[in-house]
Amino acid sequence: MNPTQEIRISDPTLRDGNHAIGHQLSAENIAAYCKAADAAGVPIVEVGHGNGLGASSLQLGEAKTPDHIALATARENMNRSKLGIHVIPGFATIERDLKPALALGVDVVRVASHCSEADICERHIGFSRNEGAEVWGCLMMSHMISPSMLLEQARKLESYGAEGVVFMDSSGHFMPEDVRVRVDTLVNGLGIAVGFHGHNNLGLAIANSVAAADAGATLIDGCARGFGAGAGNTQLEVLVAVFERLKYSTGIDFYKMLDAADLAEQTLMKEIPTIKSVSVVSGMAGVFSGFMKPVTRIAKEFDVDPRDIFFELGRRKIVAGQEDIILEVAKQLAQQPKKGNP
């Protein structure tokens, strides 16, 4: 641990949290939370559909608040905090989505791909960088490749112009040692900053984030009350407290962060994220946390055990965007005798 280290917090409550409520955050929700996060001095607040800019659709879920209203609202209500967006090329196109978003005052663009597909990020990173935005590359589902392969992909993002790389534990699968090894590999192999985004399926999001900081990551993601996909994300107000105890500096006002988290609980979420049984299974199986709702629904439909679906999806290495496979797996399982433990 380096007690003098400054940790920059990026808060995707208003983006990852959207997953938990079917992308139904309203402009009022966004305005209120942005004000509170800004007052607390949260460095970056990420806003948008759960799958990022331009992702509102029938397949992924239609957002209640269109991107341009969400971003304009957030911008109006933040003075100190930077406005961030999550961009998955394909869902977000440069002309239709990215250009207008930057014109609305987005400061930080985080261009994301599946961990082994960094190539798709080149144009979006280049465009955002040329427009003067701060650009990070994000590698999702990073448990699916080895640390050395993660470094290869991260180097691609660096070569495209990313100013930092965040690796995402999208299914909450990592143990702290897994995180430490990956941060260590990235810090020693890149010339740019390293960040970590945790999920809490196995109850380790805080521990994993601390491991990341200890190993040299300088940007950590966290959501108020852990509001995010599946079992939720790293719980931000707790993370700020833990970092304060560990003497890491986040620059965030602790009381005001607690106030923002209280506000988030009261106004943003129907229920506080908890680690449901099926989330534990999703974390163990290494399947994207956002699959929880469709898996639960389809399992009920086919009268199969959702845990079996998760383990089979994990065995097949299914990733976000392949939701149609859930149906196929459920169908197959329905034709087989019921299973016990994996």
Added chain:
Amino acid sequence: MKQECQERTRHDCMRVLEGRDNALEPLRKSELVVIGGTGFVGTWIAEMVAALNDAYDFGIKLTLISRSADQFANRLPHLANRSDISLIKSDVRQLGQFPANADWVIHAAANPDVRTHASNPLDTASVIVDGTMSVMRTAERLGRLQKLLYLSSGLVCGAQSVTANGIAENEQGAPVPDASFMYPNAKRFAETLCSAARAQSRTPVLVARPFSFIGPYQSLDTPWAQTTFLSDALRGHQIRVKGDGQVVRSYLYGSDAAYWFLRILTAGEVGDVVNVGSPTGITLQDLAKEVAKNFEPSPEIMFNTAPRSTGRSAKLLPDTTHAQNVYGLTVFTPLEEAIKLTALWHRLQNN
């Protein structure tokens, strides 16, 4: 290209040639071919040849071979339309049409864009390795060939040790054998191919190892420090330095580099290896400050994504003792002036 920009690049060449043209006498009335001739280096060599022919009556016939010959002709008609410069559109790996009477050949074909190296490492290797093989086979058929200069890379010796002032040509290191380092590994193997062609076919080949350059004709779209800083400043953005700004690099101006290459080509001994670059290092923090000086209002400089430690080589400088002692080559355009000239050229070109 704008007239004023043409005049500026011509002036850059004339400034370098003043009192030094004699050293390039072997080029007089000869035929020079540059493969990969429409990139930064090839364009500056074309500018230098045009200056030698116009001002010193050298009578050099220059052929530029490139996959991007059409774009070059559209972009730079003041060079492409000259009667002493010919263009051939060809991939280096399939050199069908080649001037049979070439006296001198410079092989500069490779894509230096780090984004391509990262996304297409196999294609990067193919252009360099298969391309060099193709050039060596072609060279065997050239009856008048005096010398062939291969442009390798300053990265072929791997990372510079922390204590060294610069990487010398006889440095024993090597790049990591990993896809992320395909470009220097392929360049290193291409140097071996040159050596093999010399041993097997008596091809009169020598090697130059370019380090970092700066100047007009360098695309500001490439994510290198010098181009990114200039691009940021020209767009009126803050200049953002990746990391803590303590990485050290050096930069040689385009017209200086062109002269160095022609000098090494004509004066070099077959088999020689020569570093091409500036030995004077600058931190990226100071580079950003130098760039900022040329703009009004002066752009803010940010170090907002500093990592705890940097894994990338903190220093990459050439040891140019050999170039200086054997070829009399020094930096003609100091970096401060190089940045000023580059910023002005881009500003004129964009207005």
